[in-house]
Amino acid sequence: MGRLRLATIWLGGCSGCHMSFLDLDEWLFELAQHIDLVYSPLADVKEYPERVDVALVEGAVANEDHLHLIRQVRERTRVLVAFGDCAVTGNVTALRNPLGAPEALLHTIYVERVGTAGCMPHAPGILPPLIDRVQPVHKIVPVDVYLPGCPPPAPRIRALLEQIIAGGEIRLTGREMIKFG
């Protein structure tokens, strides 16, 4: 089997899952023998490539850019992993959902609480519009593997990647693998 084309994606999340990924430390060298990192916030690739084997998707779907990207990721990826609690459940990113549509929230943050200098962010093409409700990834596109955790601890990420590299059915059970939080 050839080298796996691996991508990591950062949607609406704090990048903690990526930090945890980096916590794999020297095992990353071992990983590097099996994969090519074809797209990642850790690598400067502008366009999501074709024929990706595995994508680790961190974060919930919170804005229009996320929507566009996650659909592209789904189209071009064999195994899509919801990577961490935000991707799996919405988690902290979705804390805004009970407060209703985002406009009112933005207004409170950028105008009301700022005093006289406040204004709504409006520069076109810079900030993507927020969608009404933050959603877990599987609500938008089909997900193949769920890896909970906020963030998933490095050993958990390693256990998953080892299963993926080994091929065969992926099975994640027990406290070490699927505890939320």
Add this chain to the structure above:
Amino acid sequence: MAARTFTINDQLISAREGETILQAAREHGIFIPTLCYLDGVSAVGACRLCLVEIEGSRVLRPACVTPVVEEMVVRTDTGRLREYRRMIVELLFAERNHVCAVCVANGHCELQDLAIAVGMDHVRFDYAFPRCDVDISHPLFGIDHNRCVLCTRCVRVCDEVEGVHTWDVAGRGADARVITDMRQPWGEARSCTSCGKCVLACPTGAIFRRGATVGEMERDRNKIAYIVAAREQRW
């Protein structure tokens, strides 16, 4: 006291007369998931997680309130039960805002443990994301309705052990909320003795000690049963 012999998952086990399936199973180390059940207070059969199959019975029975009957044949872990339990746990996660990452009970939560036990790696139902209140008007404790699963353990422990009945349930269905006194803020609920038994009884991060932060809300739920046993043996 007469003994009863019956079968759980092909294992022959004995029980005391009047014992429930759940009690007998636990004594023999057989795991049946529960959420509304709490040693020391009455069982209400509400969470439906402890449902078991009984041979000859058309319907599923809650193990927490079903007494053992001689030669009963019980199954606690069939494919159907496993699927139903997972769905029930998923429905709970979808119902309110259970955000483990920022919860005081993270790591010490019965709902979180249940999710692991039933193999829930994600929730297949849509989240409701309801708007729920947090009441920190009490000087020592707080209640976060985002985390409440309406198990009524606080209601029962307050009524049956502390003998106060500060807690109750108001509203119906999805609008149901545990309340203090006549739905006043907890801090104004004059019947509350601040004994903290509800804090001990709560399975999730809903009722907490003020000042506790993420993951700090540890509690020894066995204390409730201990208090009850101590009292019963003295009287």
Add this chain to the structure above:
Amino acid sequence: MDLSELLAIAEHENALRRPICIRCCTALGCQSAGSLSLKQRLEEAVAEVDRTDIEVIGVGCMGLCGHGPLVRIDPAGILYEHVHAADAPSIVAALDGGEATAPRGDPQHPFFTLQKRIVLENSGVIDPERIESYIAAGGYQALYHVLHDMTPAEVIDVVTRSGLRGRGGAGYPTGLKWATVAKSHGDRKYVVCNADEGDPGAFMDRSIIESDPHKVLEGMAIAAYAVGADQGYVYVRAEYPLAIQRLQRAIAQARRFGLLGAQIFDAGFTFRVDIRVGAGAFVCGEETALMASIEGRRGQPRPRPPYPAESGLWGRPTLVNNVETFANIPPIIRNGAEWFASIGAENSKGTKVFALTGKIRHTGLIEVPMGVTLRQIVEDMGGGVPEGKVKAVQTGGPSGGCIPAALLDTPVDYESLQRVGSIMGSGGMVVMDDATNMVDVAHFYMEFCKDESCGKCIPCRTGTAQMLHMLDLIRSGQATAADLARLEQLCIMVKETSLCGLGQSAPNPVLSTMKYFREEYEALVRG
């Protein structure tokens, strides 16, 4: 009070009757259409023509509620429909020939002729506000007979042999229930009449109480004697003010006549009845929730066993029967078990009262022998749908299911209805025409169940909310075939795991419409 006094009251009451009787419906349906002022105008019109051979009496439901207010002239048997107060003088004048201004109804219509009235025998005939009127119709004689000539065991035996089954919905054999309560030990026992009728579109129990309250009380008293109870409760919802008022009056009258209270008929039998008014929660129709509510606690069900027959109100043996079940008792005692058992179908004896509503020409209250087909009820008695074709018949309310037109020849009995995925229920029957979307129907009932779920058990509380959400997604075209499959799975889970009947049956309207009208769901899903 003894038998001769009872008969004397009946005789006196009958002697008061005038040759011509104008019966004016004063049940809630006709009252809301103005029948009280109509009755008053009729009385004035009679007084104006100075006729002492005519009397006007207010009676209970005549059945054809959709055509009310109804007035019937007896013994001629003339029926007037949609009567306004202004029609009153012409109706009185028409007694001497001529035409009244109100439209004439057809008493020979199958709506009336196909009925078999046992429960409703006095409904629309006697004055529900006067106990004398009930006594004149033979009322309380069954109670006398039971107290003086029968042992409790004999009473239970008659009820058992009659084949009567619970009319509240589940169809549990009444005699068996009574026998269980009779055998259970307790320092006190209770009899409870469940009048917490809550199904959308159902008004059988309300009509029975409004039209013939004493019959229910007599049935309860007989039951109390049979099981050894001395206290009864009627649990009736606050939304039924007229029923409550008539029941209160009936209890007060019966007490005054010595037919309730201590030493009834000097037979050493004591039975008191009190009313408990519910706040209108659907779940309080479930017997354990109902009992919790009577005890003054939050109306929530608890797991059974123990059944109320062993451990009910305040932990004591309690008999809980539905209004219609109790109303069947006096006729069974009067006419015998064999008579009752000869009516109806193989395993469903007697009659059933239905509230016939929906897209149908003649809506109202009917009582039919068990075993008649849905087609006879819908097409012959109800006159079919006004426009288009019958699409489905919903029975059993939110706990029941939708039976498609193709199965209209299904006989109305407990087992047959269950076989086609519905239930007898308490007697709501809603007819739907081909303009009805069945996904909307399922959504309507699920919304009801979600609102009425008490919230105690997780599958019902969260499951109904989630099922409703999924139906919303389907209706707005956002659902996939996979969502449909998940909805079905969820339905089955909620059905099998819920604590009480509400949750266990809440998925039925979805499951039955999915079974018979799946294409309507599939038309709405994408992919």
